Amino acid sequence: MNCILETQGLCKEFGAVTAAKDVNVRIHKGEVVGVIGSNGAGKTTFINMVTGYLKPSRGEILFNGQSILGRTPRAITRAGMARSFQVAQLFPQLSVLDNLLIAVSAAQSPFPSLLAPMRNASRIAQADAILAEFDISRWRDTLVTAVPQGVRKLIDIAMALIGDPQMLLLDEPTSGVSAEEKTALMDTVMRVVAQHQVTVLFVEHDMDVVRRYVSRILAFYSGEVLADGAPEAVLANPRVQEFVTGGPNAHKRAAQ
């Protein structure tokens, strides 16, 4: 069984709003899965549930065969599943290096030392290493508030990778980044991710970006999984075209 993440009948309701309806998904080790869907389709809700931030209304989530339902994000991260965020979640008033050092320190031990300095040689080496991998070393000593958006997204992902996760969930890694920069950014991300041998699932709106890297696509609409499979098949699916991507005749269909 090579299944790293499995959801069974996952549902989430916020009062009258259904954010997730019977989501059944199986991700296998080493896959690169793209998640597409229009805004409000339930992609971030899915990630929030799987990483423990939201409690599902019904259903089960298995990570490496073990149920992680009801566990906190902290426990799930320690179990080996990390994520990045749609809006990069960093520590604004600290330097880029300090941001990463905190990630390193957190990954090393759940009980931080009260007196031993956080900034020691080995942690700094680790942080510098990942900065180099992402090619953002020149921002090392800058305050995060002064760092451009693209770099912030990379730091966000770097912090998730530091804990050596088995699986990485990226929520719109290129959001907020200009169209010209998107491909370069994703290239960097996927290159580093490949080096770390991580199973990846990322949410993305740009179909060119998606097609470039994934071996499989999950299409969401209105809280349900509309299609799940090889990229060509999913993107050619008429329902996917109608509700998600807007294929060649979408405007005609919309007019009907």
Added chain:
Amino acid sequence: MSLFAVLIDGTIYASWLFLVAAGLTVIYGVMRILNMAHGSFYAIGAYTAASLVGWYFNNGIGPVWVGYLLMLGCALVAGLIVGLIIERGLLRFMYGRDEVLMVIITYALLLILEDTMKMIWGVNPYFAYQPYAEMGRSALAGLKVSNYDLMLVGISLVLGLGLWLWLERTHQGKVLRAVIHDREVAMAMGVNVRRMFTLVFVLGTMLGTLAGALTAPAISVVPGMGVEVIVLAFAVVVIGGMGSIEGAAVGALLVGLSRAAAVHYAPEFELFVIYGVMALVLAVRPQGLFGRVLARKI
């Protein structure tokens, strides 16, 4: 009999607490400002009333009922002036800042107002007992109760109902509730939030000074009374849920009755009981009995 005494004492104290806390909770509900200076508004109202009313009655200027009107009128005017100065002169430059920072800013305001009052009214106590004494007492199931206190209960009921009706039934109240719910959306819908803030703050201030003026005849008005009162007001507002009128009423009753019970049966616990209930509610239901929980989105 003792139980009845507790009930009466508790209700009287509760109505006083409600009068004090109403302005505080309204301001927080709409503007998300926990106004520490509210106690100072209360004190300003008390000083204004005590000095003017004291002068009026001591010199036998006119009929008694005019004295009462004077008391209420000057409190409202004082509240209007102070509220306008503070909102237009300071607070409107600070909107949007962190909630705790706003608390610290209003704390600074409290410090300033405390000494301002000392400068205007001096440090000696003021008395304006005449309205209290004039009304006499009644017998209520064998207990002697001051009519003034009963009037306070009545006023707080009317005020509470009035505020609630205004918020729930009038158009302005609905707009206010929209602002409470989501400031940005209300602005996008064309609500003049800035003007609303001024209105609400001044209303809250006037409620505060009114409470002070109404209380003045029953006590001696001294420096530091605002500081003591504000913590009680906090307790009531926190217990009831910040921003909720019903909450303030229920919170006031809870605190009033608990305190009365303590005073009658275990006086050493009088202060303990008030803050104990506050801590208990915060521990069990931090948003208060009628408050809303705000979730963070990521």
Added chain:
Amino acid sequence: MRLSKTELILLGVAVLLAAGGVIAPQWLVFLLTMALAKAMVVQGVVMQMRAGLVTFGQGLFFCIGGYAVGMSGHFLDITDLALLLVIGVGAAVLLAMLLGLLMTRYREIFFAMLSLAFSMILYGVLVKSSALGSTDGFNVKAWTLIGWTPAAGQASLALFIIIVACSGLLAVLLHRYSRSSAGMMCEAIRENEVRVEYLGQSPRWVLYMNYVAAAAVSALGGGFMALSAGHIDPEMAYWITSGEFVFIALLGGTAHVAAPFIAAILFAVVRTYAIELVPHSWQMILGFTLLAIIVFLPKGLWSLFTGQARRAKA
């Protein structure tokens, strides 16, 4: 353990201060002792602020520290300074370990209000307790140290030297703490608590340790205050007292461990003159100063020295 440059400077200043105390006039020594005691309480407030929490109830631990010292002398006839302080800190730590379980569930305004509530609970209990002198409090017995009883004129200077030594050590410890993994994690929690969770760390645990540590530090200040002033009363737990600690914390800023010490001394000096010259305007001065700090120097006076004020405006 090697000492960093900053730590050496801190200890050096402590030595100079202690030496200065020998030649300084009695009233100044007394003033500085009280200021340093207050500074310790403020350090506790600063520790919370670093984690993003403003406490309006640090007076709780200040008061516990003081009353533990006073009561141990009064009821248990303990006069040894070291033992008294240990008792004070120990009592605060025990209480903090209990309260911390609750307090660490809250942030922002709820944390501020809850901390205020607890300190007022203590105030209420003490005020109504006639055995403890209610609003008058009671006097603290003269202290001894490992058998040595200071002579009449010596006690003040001796206490000063002791508190300076302790302040120096505390400064070094807190400097280490602020740079440690735990200390930095507190800052991370302030900046983005959700992210800390997602890094596999428990914010509650870190905040809990921080809360207990801050309580211990503040109680130490309370103990020293009791010994220095020779008197304790329930005012120590009153919320206005806690407000004063918050003021001094904001005055100095949270950037450097020396800031609360300097701010507390500055505060004590200014207050002495202000109370003499304008006793009924002192609070107003405080109020305007606080507003000025918030508007112009949000990072406290320390930012003036490091030019951070300029950077913060940019």
